[in-house]
Amino acid sequence: MSSVSAYYNGKTVLITGATGFMGKVLVEKLLRSSPEVKAVYILVRPKAGQSMQERVANMLKCKVFDRVREDCPNFHEKIKPINAELTQPKLAISAEDEEELLTRINIVFHCAATVRFDEPLKHALQLNAMGTQRLLELARQMQKLEAFIHISTAYANCVRKRIDEVIYPPPAEPKKLFDLVEWLDESIIQDITPKLLGDWPNTYTYTKALSEYLIQQEKGNLNIAIIRPSIVGASWHEPFPGWIDSFNGTSGIFVAVGKGILRSVIANNEAVADMIPVDVVINLTLAAGWYTAVHRPKNMLVYNCTTGGINPFFWGEMGKIQVKIRAQETSVAFEVLCWSYSSYSSELVKALMDQNSSKDQMSYLSLTILLCFRMMKIINRLHKSLMLLQYFSTQSWDWSSDNMNMLMSHLNPEDKKLYNFDVRQLHWSEYIESYCLGAKKYLLNEDMSGIPAAKQHLRKLRNIRYAFNTTLLVIIWRIFIARSQMARNIWYFVVSLCYKFLSYFRASSTLRH
Structure with a gap:
């Protein structure tokens, strides 16, 4: 019934960035929706003192795989890790592994990237742009390759207000820039980075723009599609509502608000907060992979995976939801970080x-x-983090979504259900509440049964704050203001009014009991 699932059954897939947030969701969805997929090769490098094997073992323990683990306990046998480093020549892949990839891979999903906004330019170039170039070189030699899908960002061309599904001229000539950073000293590169970036707000968007142009120039005869997600957030439905394992994007804001250490964000209330659930991005990615391989479009297609032009959600609305979260008017209650030792x-x-x-x-x-x-x-x-996010929270962009709509029209009813990326169905207040619950459960590992106690604790803290503010106001009034007879009269009137109100409240309470 599902054309997309049927396509991936029997195929051999290569995924970069599989240990990252989006990569894990992609691997999980692929294994669960196409259980007969032949093999999933993943490029992994040693990191933070962990070997490739340790990183893969930790990835497979992740809760995101609980559903596929239930259906297929031996799913890990289909995952084939390859020791690789995108910043090294020929990806530092061994000759034996390279031969295996060149003769077996049918489709490539390139998700690997550094998503840090403040990444030094040289490292961002090496991973996001030069790494993409090296992977393309490898892909052009693959004998059975049917499609190459690259994950970019909707903000790669954020210097424009209207962003169509096309490749725009790059901010600089990529090869000249590569030569420049190769021989220049790190300190000099750091000094000239603002000049090189120009109107681009950070090295992430800058290098992603370069990568898109490189792909267009060096794709050769490959069938390629580019996916441009906006701010990727927690899952909408799959594998679980609200699943998240990264503090990037808006996740850090929600946690900070819930923990009580953030009370305001610099944002334009009328600007669109263009969030996109991670499972929407992955469903679109897999559907685009199928369409690219099967229909082989004449031109390279770019998919703007955004919500702003279809189902907009504004920063002002997010502010109202944050107030509700902080006041615990929702079903979410975080352990309050700045008041409770148990949070550490x-x-x-x-x-x-x-x-x-x-x-x-x-x-x-x-x-x-x-x-x-x-x-x-x-x-x-x-x-x-808030300073880096400010560029995106104070302005809006207009993205076209013609290719996304075209792809949706090519899906049969079963595929539209199984690979749902129709964001018109997204109810924002429900999604944000689910997002916060997911952050509490999956990101912070807080006990969900402790929500009532957390709410009660928060009410106590709120009462303490009110009492403190009232006491402080009284002290200020008595010391600095109440020096005239009129001020004293006002003071006595307010106190007597409060006393009468309290007496009336106590009397009413006694009568009710």
């Missing part, structure tokens, strides 16, 4: 708290200092 996972903090059974004032002082330093570190990181 640091082993050192736990050890300090455990040893405080005796009234050791130095231990309390050490704990307080440690928590203050950690809080300042969190706040500084959050402030930096």
Whole structure:
């Protein structure tokens, strides 16, 4: 019944960036919707002291694979890791592995990228642009390749207000730029980066624009499609509503609001907060892979995977939802970070708290200092993230979505259900609430049964804040303002009014009981 699922059955697939947020969802969806897929090769590099095997083992333990693990306990046998490094010549792949890829791969999904906005230009170029170029060189030699799908970003051309599904001229000539950063000293590159970026806000969008142009110039006879998602957020439906494992994008904002360490964001209330659920992006990606391989369009197609022009959601609306989350008018309640020691996972903090059974004032002082330093570190990181996000939260773009609509029209009813990327059906307030619950459950690993207790705790803290503010107001009034007879009269009138109101409230309460 499903043409897309049937296409991938029996195919051998190569995925880069499989250990990342979007990559994991892509691997999971592919294995679950096309259980007869022959093999899924993934390019993985050692990172942060972990070997390739350790990284793959950790990836497979992730909760995102729980559904496919239930249906097919041996799903991991279809995943074939290849030790590779996109920043190295020929991807640092061994001759034996290269031969295997060249003779077996039917479709490539290129998801790997550094998504850090403040990545040094040289590293961003090496991974996002030069890495793409090297993968294209490998793909052109693949004997059975039917499609190459590249994941870009809707903001690759953010210097334009109207963004069509076409490849625009690059911000610089890629090869000249590659030569430049190869021989220049790191400090000099850092100094000239603002000049090189020009109107582009960061190295991420800049290098993604270069990558798109490189693909157009060097694709040869390959069947290629480019997917441009906007701000990728938690899943809408698959594999679970609200699944998220990354603090990038708006996830960090929701967590910071829920934790009580963020009370305002610089944004234009009338600007579109163009979020897109990760499962929508992956469904579109797999459908585009099928269409590219089967229909072989004459021209390379670009898909703007956005919501702003179809089902817009504004930063002002997000602000209202954040207020509800903070006031706990929704079903979400986070453990409040800045008021509760139990929120800290640091082993050192736990050890300090455990040893405080005796009234050791130095231990309390050490704990307080440690928590203050950690809080300042969190706040500084959050402030930096908000400053980087400000460019996108204060303006809107107009994206065309003709190719996305065309692809949807080519899907049969079963495929439209199984690979749903119709964002017109997305109900934003429900999605945001699910997003926050997912952040609490999957990102922070908080106990969902503790939501009522968290709400009660938050109410206590709110009452404490109100009492503190009232007391402070009274002190300020008494010391600085109440020096005239008129001010004293107003003060006594307000106090007597409050007393009468409290007396009336107590009397009413007594009568009811």
